[in-house]
Amino acid sequence: MEATTNVNKEKRQRTAVIIGAGPAGLTAAYELLDKTDVKPVILETTEDIGGISRTIDYKGNRIDIGGHRFFSRSDRVMRFWLDILPLQGGPAGDETAAGGKLPTAEKMFAEYCGGAGADARSGPDPEREDKVWLIRRRLSRIFFMRRFFDYPLSLSLRTVANLGVLRTVRITLSYLKARLFAIRQERSLEDFFINRFGRELYRNFFKDYTRRRFGGFRAAGLNPNGALSG
Numbered sequence: 001m002e003a004t005t006n007v008n009k010e011k012r013q014r015t016a017v018i019i020g021a022g023p024a025g026l027t028a029a030y031e032l033l034d035k036t037d038v039k040p041v042i043l044e045t046t047e048d049i050g051g052i053s054r055t056i057d058y059k060g061n062r063i064d065i066g067g068h069r070f071f072s073r074s075d076r077v078m079r080f081w082l083d084i085l086p087l088q089g090g091p092a093g094d095e096t097a098a099g100g101k102l103p104t105a106e107k108m109f110a111e112y113c114g115g116a117g118a119d120a121r122s123g124p125d126p127e128r129e130d131k132v133w134l135i136r137r138r139l140s141r142i143f144f145m146r147r148f149f150d151y152p153l154s155l156s157l158r159t160v161a162n163l164g165v166l167r168t169v170r171i172t173l174s175y176l177k178a179r180l181f182a183i184r185q186e187r188s189l190e191d192f193f194i195n196r197f198g199r200e201l202y203r204n205f206f207k208d209y210t211r212r213r214f215g216g217f218r219a220a221g222l223n224p225n226g227a228l229s230g
Helices: 002-011 023-035 075-084 093-097 105-112 157-163 165-180 189-197 199-213
Strands: 015-019 039-043 055-058 061-064 140-144 147-151
Touching: 015 023, 023 039, 140 199, 147 157, 157 165, 165 189, 165 199, 189 199
Parallel strands: 015 039
Antiparallel strands: 055 061, 140 147
């Protein structure tokens, strides 16, 4: 009787409850289905999936709510997404209409995704196939101190003009100190940012940014691994 009970327990399927059908929730469910015997159950309060990355239809107009571009320096992450969708194998309509002014998919792939082990030329034609990754140059900016900053942050004349000379000097010295005397064991996301940007820039920008992005959680209490995927 005891042996039969143990067998039933082993055969009983485990269930994981995932809150939110955004990119993170959908990815977690996919990984559980693909690599484990755990059954994922996603709870979503709205009628749509995709979270802030979804596209809505408003009076016939398709509107992107949040981020619809993907970028990562991690080969593991790039391989994951290339397994989901193939890379475009030819020019899309906007590339053709631009008269060759836009960079080709092959060139962009070699520049940003060369380590992922895929070939841009082997992908489908984006003019005939909808389920395909489109490669585009990204332009991201941060609205900070009532000014726009390029992101990723760079030490350019625009950045110096926006920050002012005194603040720029403080940030630069803080960055050099962080590089020379880095926190050896990064225990939190706060340590991660300080090691890469310096304490001054972390205090001025990333501290409040992280709290807004992660729903009120402080960077000092978050795992640093969350910053490695993008």
